[in-house]
Amino acid sequence: MALIALEFPPVSHLIEWPDLFGTSGPxxxxxxxxxxxxxxxxxxxxYLIAGRRRSLVPTGVQNLAESVVEFIQEGVIxxxxxxxxxxxTPFLLTLFSFIxxxxxxxxxxxxxxxxxxxxxLPAFLxxxxxxxxxxxxxxxxxxxxxxxxxxxxxxxxxxLYILVTPIEFVSTIFVRPLSLAVRLFANLxxxxxxxxSFAVISAALFEATVVGxxxxxxxxxxxxxxxxxVAVLQAFIFTILAAVYIGGAMHPEH
Amino acid sequence: MRxxxxxxxxxxxxxxxxxxxxxxxxxxxxxxxxxxxxxxHATEECIHLLEEGGEPxxxxxxxxxxxxEPKEIIWGSISFLALFFLMSRFAYPAIKKSMxxxxxxxxGDLDEAERVKTEAxxxxxxxxxxxxxxxxxxxxxxxxxxxxxxxxRRDLMQRAEAEVAELRQRTREDITAAQERAMADLQSRVxxxxxxLAEKVVEANLDxxxxxxxxxxxxxxxxxxx
Numbered sequence: 224m225a226l227i228a229l230e231f232p233p234v235s236h237l238i239e240w241p242d243l244f245g246t247s248g249p250x251x252x253x254x255x256x257x258x259x260x261x262x263x264x265x266x267x268x269x270y271l272i273a274g275r276r277r278s279l280v281p282t283g284v285q286n287l288a289e290s291v292v293e294f295i296q297e298g299v300i301x302x303x304x305x306x307x308x309x310x311x312t313p314f315l316l317t318l319f320s321f322i323x324x325x326x327x328x329x330x331x332x333x334x335x336x337x338x339x340x341x342x343x344l345p346a347f348l349x350x351x352x353x354x355x356x357x358x359x360x361x362x363x364x365x366x367x368x369x370x371x372x373x374x375x376x377x378x379x380x381x382x383l384y385i386l387v388t389p390i391e392f393v394s395t396i397f398v399r400p401l402s403l404a405v406r407l408f409a410n411l412x413x414x415x416x417x418x419x420s421f422a423v424i425s426a427a428l429f430e431a432t433v434v435g436x437x438x439x440x441x442x443x444x445x446x447x448x449x450x451x452x453v454a455v456l457q458a459f460i461f462t463i464l465a466a467v468y469i470g471g472a473m474h475p476e477h
Numbered sequence: 478m479r480x481x482x483x484x485x486x487x488x489x490x491x492x493x494x495x496x497x498x499x500x501x502x503x504x505x506x507x508x509x510x511x512x513x514x515x516x517x518h519a520t521e522e523c524i525h526l527l528e529e530g531g532e533p534x535x536x537x538x539x540x541x542x543x544x545x546e547p548k549e550i551i552w553g554s555i556s557f558l559a560l561f562f563l564m565s566r567f568a569y570p571a572i573k574k575s576m577x578x579x580x581x582x583x584x585g586d587l588d589e590a591e592r593v594k595t596e597a598x599x600x601x602x603x604x605x606x607x608x609x610x611x612x613x614x615x616x617x618x619x620x621x622x623x624x625x626x627x628x629x630r631r632d633l634m635q636r637a638e639a640e641v642a643e644l645r646q647r648t649r650e651d652i653t654a655a656q657e658r659a660m661a662d663l664q665s666r667v668x669x670x671x672x673x674l675a676e677k678v679v680e681a682n683l684d685x686x687x688x689x690x691x692x693x694x695x696x697x698x699x700x701x702x703x
Binding site (some may be wrong): 242252262266270276277285312313342343408 | 553557571
């Protein structure tokens with residue numbers, strides 16, 4: 224390490240931020256919390272501005288916002304929940320937009336910290352989705368009906384229920400929220416660590432020899448572009464899986 | 478080398494100044510000899526650990542990056558729930574209203590376009606029918622006019638022929654009448670002349686040669702006088 228003058232900080236030092244403004248404890252404010260606020264404010268401001276413009280031919284912000292709404296409705300809800308799932312548009316739109324903005328902070332210059340590279344927000348959102356799809360399932364099918372359709376899926380030979388039932392139970396009750404949260408968190412954390420690694424390598428090589436920094440510097444740029452894709456994709460995956468789980472609870476036969 | 482170092486330091490300084498949410502805990506160790514250096518967060522934590530009797534290795538033990546921080550969960554949940562409430566209450570209904578208004582407008586315009594198209598097709602049909610009627614009417618009028626003209630021509634010809642025939646007949650009758658009048662006149666005059674001649678013959682009692690001369694001279698007289 225000392226030979227090539229590379230000093231990688233511990234992982235926790237890249238994603239844990241000190242409390243600011245003299246705050247501390249469970250209501251302390253750090254960079255991640257401020258970015259969470261900023262993400263919520265940006266999303267709300269974006270849609271409020273878009274909603275205020277009511278031109279017949281949408282342009283700019285209105286056009287972008289309506290495109291996102293249409294994407295959520297046609298690309299997510301109608302594909303997974305059917306037309307009766309359209310009432311979930313505000314929730315899924317908020318979910319997608321909030322996750323996307325929280326993710327994209329990872330590549331915004333001088334911010335460069337994806338909120339979802341911390342476990343807090345993905346875990347909370349996954350718990351919200353978990354509560355929602357279980358609640359909707361019990362509400363639409365009844366407690367017994369919901370657990371029956373979950374644990375004993377129709378069309379499976381009865382002998383296989385010995386295997387299928389525990390798998391389905393673990394899968395629906397534990398794996399779903401865990402995978403939702405971990406997928407989002409791990410992707411964003413991995414992306415953040417990749418960017419930091421390549422930035423540190425580029426800086427160190429730039430110190431030693433300018434030419435040597437060309438390759439890692441180029442890769443850093445490419446990875447930054449890749450992180451845009453990851454930010455969109457992970458927001459989309461989280462949203463569409465939430466829609467699939469809620470839609471599945473509404474219509475167990477699908 | 479010095480320029481590159483200075484550039485890197487300037488960039489780092491700018492980054493730390495412009496960074497909105499403070500400085501990351503990952504900071505370089507303060508170099509030996511620096512007197513007024515702000516102690517980084519990590520170092521603070523390390524000092525704290527050492528003061529509490531920990532080993533220097535404990536400084537590298539960081540909290541698990543997987544476990545969520547309570548403050549981030551609390552503020553994150555508050556942010557998301559507030560955002561969802563405001564989105565579903567204010568932002569989304571406005572966008573939905575705008576989109577629905579446009580959908581209605583487009584649907585209305587399409588219906589109107591369909592109605593106008595149907596109306597236009599009906600009007601076009603009417604016009605085509607009227608045009609066809611007008612063409613038929615004009616053909617009928619032309620045909621009728623032609624027939625009338627033919628009839629008129631025939632009538633005029635017949636009338637002209639009749640008039641000509643009548644004129645010819647009248648002329649012929651006039652000629653005949655004139656001939657008859659001339660003959661009657663001639664007869665009466667010849668009779669009178671015969672009587673007058675006979676009187677003269679009787680009065681003169683002439684021989685044959687004298688009678689003949691007399692007759693000839695009388696005829697010549699009559700011829701010159703007629």
